């Protein structure tokens with residue numbers, strides 16, 4: 164198979180830098196993932212900041228063309244696969260430019276898709292009109308641990324899912340949007356929400372206000388969820404989910420570092436028929452989810468299949484955040500999502 168010519172736009176944390184962190188064991192950035200993927204060829208890297216060219220040259224020598232000029236780079240390389248890793252408020256403008264350029268088949272866009280629901284919808288429409296397969300980097304949707312849990316929910320091996328408690332930190336559009344995406348992945352179709360925006364600390368991300376929140380979500384299948392996405396600094400990191408089933412419980416600790424799996428069993432603390440939680444050890448090895456994401460994306464056929472994380476689930480996250488904001492303005496009254 165001929166390798167797919169690829170281009171990364173934005174060479175900051177998500178595009179290039181996160182993989183310079185020696186403590187990260189799996190691939191986190193688009194440059195590294197594309198460079199390692201057997202079917203892709205990283206041909207170009209773009210950043211409006213010229214100084215980023217130095218790092219690209221150091222890492223990839225002359226194999227990868229660095230440029231600050233998108234149009235020039237597109238004409239030179241004619242890529243089919245593009246990763247967008249620039250600040251969120253640039254995504255729509257970039258997709259507008261890319262959708263006018265013939266030959267692009269795949270856009271792998273960082274999350275959140277846009278700065279609001281309208282922008283996200285516009286990005287989805289532009290990709291649809293240009294027959295571009297759009298994927299969003301809610302990367303846990305390609306992560307074996309999180310997929311194993313989804314399978315447990317669908318197979319009902321612990322009975323029905325009853326409720327979800329999710330614990331994150333501040334900034335709904337930033338790390339908490341990953342948490343919301345998983346809540347929606349597991350919970351199903353979210354119906355309404357009561358929310359309160361955090362006011363005592365508001366994070367600014369790329370110059371935009373991005374507050375945290377507390378929310379109570381009701382799903383159409385009866386599942387309920389309490390989301391806590393608050394903290395007083397972005398440096399506090401918490402990413403945990405507690406799923407309660409009819410016949411057990413699954414707890415995701417420390418961003419999936421540990422999974423705790425319980426079933427209700429007879430206990431030695433009571434002879435009166437109460438069943439307690441009995442823990443079973445679960446050990447699922449980390450997979451290279453960014454590589455699996457790329458494989459999934461390039462295996463999609465436009466109009467026939469969607470990547471595991473596409474514009475669709477990204478838009479659902481936007482709608483949830485919009486409803487939390489609306490509810491908070493109405494003093495926590497339930498708002499439709």
Ligand SMILES: NC(=O)c1ccc[n+]([C@@H]2O[C@H](COP(=O)([O-])OP(=O)(O)OC[C@H]3O[C@@H](n4cnc5c(N)ncnc54)[C@H](O)[C@@H]3O)[C@@H](O)[C@H]2O)c1
Pocket residue numbers: 172173174175176177178209210211212215248249250251253273274275300301302337
């Ligand atoms: N999936 C994740 O876990 C994850 C992690 C971090 C960031 N993100 C997302 O990735 C996106 C980028 O965030 P980041 O933290 O990598 O940002 P960053 O500030 O670290 O890097 C952004 C880079 O884009 C460049 N840039 C800005 N506008 C540009 C333009 N119009 N054309 C070309 N280059 C441009 C900047 O010079 C900078 O080098 C955001 O949407 C963010 O939410 C996702």
